[in-house]
Amino acid sequence: xxxxxxxxxxxxxxxxxxxxxxxxxxxxxxxxxxxxxxxxxxxxxxxxxxxxxxxxxxxxxxxxxxxxxxxxxxxxxxxxxxxxxxxxxxxxxxxxxxxxxxxxxxxxxxxxxxxxxxxxxxxxxxxxxxxxxxxxxxxxxxxxxxxxxxxxxxxxxxxxxxx
Numbered sequence: 801x802x803x804x805x806x807x808x809x810x811x812x813x814x815x816x817x818x819x820x821x822x823x824x825x826x827x828x829x830x831x832x833x834x835x836x837x838x839x840x841x842x843x844x845x846x847x848x849x850x851x852x853x854x855x856x857x858x859x860x861x862x863x864x865x866x867x868x869x870x871x872x873x874x875x876x877x878x879x880x881x882x883x884x885x886x887x888x889x890x891x892x893x894x895x896x897x898x899x900x901x902x903x904x905x906x907x908x909x910x911x912x913x914x915x916x917x918x919x920x921x922x923x924x925x926x927x928x929x930x931x932x933x934x935x936x937x938x939x940x941x942x943x944x945x946x947x948x949x950x951x952x953x954x955x956x957x958x959x960x961x962x963x
Contacts, residue, residue, distance in 0.1 A: 805895035805911060809927075811903035812959040821846040823863055827904075828936040828963035830863040833953050850950070859942045859950045861957050866928065866935040872898060875908035875928045888914040894923075904962045905931035913944065923947050925954060931963035 814820060817834040823846050830846040832838070841847035841862060850859035870878045876896035883891045891914040898908040907929035915921050924941035938961045940954035 806897040806900055806909050808955055808959075809897075809900045809902075809907075809909065810959060811901060812956065814960045815956065818960070821848065821863075823865065823936070826865055826934050826936065826963070827931065828863050828865070828934055829961075830861060830938070831957040831960040832861065833859075833957065836861070857943070858946045859954065860922075860939070861941075861954070862937075862939045863961070863963075864937045864939075866937065870928055870937065872906065872908045872928055872930055876910050879910045879926050880912060883912065883914050887917045889917075890915045900927070902927075902929045902931075902961060902963075905929050905935075909958070925958055927958060927961070929961060929963050934963050936961075936963040 814831055819832045820829040821832055822829050824844055832848040836848045836850045839847040839849040845864040848861045849857055852858045880891055880893050893912050895911040900907045900909055907927045909927040911925055913923045921944050922941045923944050924939055926939045928937050940957050942950040
């Protein structure tokens with residue numbers, strides 16, 4: 801479904817001003833843009849956020865080891881269903897693509913949108929990447945009103961992801 805929407809996915813080195821957060825017990829590393837900060841996440845994951853002046857999330861990055869039945873082959877359907885299982889509403893799959901090249905493996909990605917249980921709208925790029933010794937999910941999200949401002953940074957984080 802609209803794989804040309806992911807033509808921008810090309811392995812790229814971490815920009816010099818960025819840092820990275822290593823996942824515990826995993827070779828995966830979450831790219832963190834300058835000005836973003838580590839945030840609380842589930843055990844075994846890494847999360848970074850960009851907060852606005854009022855404390856609202858303007859950008860969100862998370863890396864999570866493969867945890868269940870998600871695969872490169874089923875990623876488009878799995879991610880949408882996972883979002884619904886998380887009680888997100890109005891989940892809409894906008895695009896998906898398999899067979900994408902990452903620096904340390906191959907991935908499948910989706911672009912979707914949804915409303916959280918607290919009625920906050922988000923757009924996200926979510927990819928599952930299979931590397932030589934780990935399969936990891938990276939999620940890059942922002943509110944739609946911030947997508948134009950944060951989208952390039954989110955895409956760059958996806959491009960720099962390693963697992």
